[in-house]
Amino acid sequence: MRSRAAYALFGVLATLVGVAAGHLVAALLDPASSPVLAVGSQVIDLTPTPMKEWAIEHFGSNDKRVLIGSVMGGVLVLAAVAGLLARRRFALGAALQLVLVGVAAFTALHRPAAEPRDVLPSLAAAAAGVGALWLLAHPRRDSSEVPSAGRRAEPQPNQASRRGVLLAAGGLAVAAAAMGGAGRWIAHYRARLTDIAFPRPADPAPAFPAGIEADFPGITPLRVPTGDFYRVDTRLDVPIVDRDGWSLTLDGMVDQEVELTFDDLLALPLVERDITLTCVSNSVGGPYVGGARWIGVRLTDLLDLVGVQEGVDQIFSTDVDGMTIGTPYELATDGRDAMIALGMNGEALPREHGYPARMVVPGLYGFISACKWIERITLTTYAEQDSYWTKRDWATHAPIKISSRIDTPKVLETIKAGDTFIGGIAWAQQHGGVAKVQVQVDGGPWQDAELGPSAGNDYWRQWHLPWTAEPGSHNLSCRVIDGQGNTQSSARMDPFPEGSSGIQNLIVKVA
Numbered sequence: 001m002r003s004r005a006a007y008a009l010f011g012v013l014a015t016l017v018g019v020a021a022g023h024l025v026a027a028l029l030d031p032a033s034s035p036v037l038a039v040g041s042q043v044i045d046l047t048p049t050p051m052k053e054w055a056i057e058h059f060g061s062n063d064k065r066v067l068i069g070s071v072m073g074g075v076l077v078l079a080a081v082a083g084l085l086a087r088r089r090f091a092l093g094a095a096l097q098l099v100l101v102g103v104a105a106f107t108a109l110h111r112p113a114a115e116p117r118d119v120l121p122s123l124a125a126a127a128a129g130v131g132a133l134w135l136l137a138h139p140r141r142d143s144s145e146v147p148s149a150g151r152r153a154e155p156q157p158n159q160a161s162r163r164g165v166l167l168a169a170g171g172l173a174v175a176a177a178a179m180g181g182a183g184r185w186i187a188h189y190r191a192r193l194t195d196i197a198f199p200r201p202a203d204p205a206p207a208f209p210a211g212i213e214a215d216f217p218g219i220t221p222l223r224v225p226t227g228d229f230y231r232v233d234t235r236l237d238v239p240i241v242d243r244d245g246w247s248l249t250l251d252g253m254v255d256q257e258v259e260l261t262f263d264d265l266l267a268l269p270l271v272e273r274d275i276t277l278t279c280v281s282n283s284v285g286g287p288y289v290g291g292a293r294w295i296g297v298r299l300t301d302l303l304d305l306v307g308v309q310e311g312v313d314q315i316f317s318t319d320v321d322g323m324t325i326g327t328p329y330e331l332a333t334d335g336r337d338a339m340i341a342l343g344m345n346g347e348a349l350p351r352e353h354g355y356p357a358r359m360v361v362p363g364l365y366g367f368i369s370a371c372k373w374i375e376r377i378t379l380t381t382y383a384e385q386d387s388y389w390t391k392r393d394w395a396t397h398a399p400i401k402i403s404s405r406i407d408t409p410k411v412l413e414t415i416k417a418g419d420t421f422i423g424g425i426a427w428a429q430q431h432g433g434v435a436k437v438q439v440q441v442d443g444g445p446w447q448d449a450e451l452g453p454s455a456g457n458d459y460w461r462q463w464h465l466p467w468t469a470e471p472g473s474h475n476l477s478c479r480v481i482d483g484q485g486n487t488q489s490s491a492r493m494d495p496f497p498e499g500s501s502g503i504q505n506l507i508v509k510v511a
Helices: 004-028 035-046 049-088 090-109 116-137 162-190 262-267 299-306
Strands: 247-252 258-261 270-278 289-298 314-319 324-328 339-344 358-360 374-380 403-408 418-427 434-441 461-469 472-482 504-510
Touching (some): 004 035, 004 116, 004 162, 035 049, 035 090, 049 090, 090 116, 116 162, 247 299, 258 262, 270 339, 289 299, 299 339, 299 374, 403 472, 403 504, 418 434, 418 472
Parallel strands (some): 247 374
Antiparallel strands (some): 247 258, 270 289, 289 339, 314 324, 314 374, 339 358, 403 418, 418 461, 472 504
16 A cells, blocks of 8 residues: 555645646636636735735735745645545545635636636646546556565555556656646747837927936936836736737716727827836835836826716726726826826836736826726726725825835945945925935934936936945935925835835944
C-alpha cells in the first residue's frame, strides 16, 4: 500500500494539472474566468476594507501576487486532502476536487460581466484534475515485475509498480507545465498592441520641461516612464479587449443615447494634457502617485453629444468586466481637463492602464474618477445607483489632498557627512498648483526649498533643498503650500474613506 504522503502528492499534482488546463482554456476565452483568478477576485470583493488597506500598505504592488499565492496555497492544501481521501476511496477524493472546481465555476459565473462560456475553464479543470487523480491512483502495473523465486505474489488490484507511478506522475507534471506555459503565451500574444497613429491634438499640451532628476539623483523623474507608473485596482488579470469590437456607450439621464467606436473617438477633437494621478490608498509619503502626458477626448465634449438632463449628480462608469466607479458630476464638469484618455506618454494606453480607453480627471482620487477599460458612462444620481466603492463606504466626493514626499535621502538611509541635498516631489489640488515646498530638519524652522520647473497646475513639482549634513541621526519633514495659500495638513488621517493626510517624517543617519 502506498504511503499517505504519496497520495497527498497525487492530490496536489492532479489539482495542478486541473489548474493548468483551466488556465489554458481561459487564455483562449477570457483570462478572468480562470478558476484561480475567479476565486481570487471573489476574495477581493469579500475582503473587508481595513484588511485591503493593510495588504496594500504592507505588500504594496505585490498584494495581488500574495493573494493569488494564498488562494493557491489553500487550494493545494485541500488538494492534498483530496489525495488522502482517494487513498481510502477514489470517489471521495474526486468529490472534493469537484467541490473546489464548483466554487471556481460559481465565482466565474457570478462576475458582473460573466457569460455562460466562462464556466468552460472550470469544466476543463474538473475533467483534467479528476482524470489525473484517477491515473495516479490507478496506474497500470509493470508486467516486468515478477515475484522472487520461492515467493508467492499477493494479489494487489489497486497496487502498481513504483516505475509506473513515477512515469504517470512525470507525464502529468510535464503536461501541467506545458498547459500552463501555453496559457501564458496565448494570453501574452492576445495582449499585444498594435501601434495607433493619433491625429495631432486640436488642443496640444505645452512643451514639456526638463526635470531636475539628472542634476539631483534620487528624485523621481518629472515624467514617470510608462512601465514604472503605479497600478492599483481590483483586477487580478489584465482585460484583453479588441479595439475593433469595443465601443463606449453614453446613456442614462440624457436626451439621446450615443455609442462611439474607438475610431469615432479618434475623429473627435483631441486634447493633450500633463496630469498627475493619485490613488486614495496612498499613505503619506507613499508610492501611488505618478505624472504622465495623456491624450484623449474632453469629457464635456462627449456629454454635449448626449445632452445631460436636469438633476444629474453622478457620472457612473462601468468597465468591460462590470467594475463601476462614480464621479461627482459637478467636479468633473467644473472646467478641469477631465477626459476619456486613449493614449499615455505618446503611445496607446498599455493594457494594465486601461486600453483601449479610460477616464482621467485631474484633482480627484482614482477611485472616484479613473475608470479603466471603460465601456459605459451612465448619467444618473447617487440616490439611484451605488458604485463599487460607494457600497464599501468610501467617500463619494474625494478631491486629492495636497501633499509632498521626500525621495532622497530615504528612510533610515546612511549618508556621508557634508554638503548634500534633500529632494522629492509635491502635488496640489485642482487650480491651486504647487507654490512652495518647505523642509524641516530636526524640528527647526521650515525652510523654503527650490522648486523644479512647472508643467502646469495639474502636475506635480520636483523640489530640492541644499543641506550640510552633520554626523548623527536626523529627522526630516516636508510640506507643500498651494497657489491658494493652503498648507499641507499636519493632521494624521488614514486613507479610508477619503485619502490620507499628515506630514511625512523620516529619520536618516549621517556617518
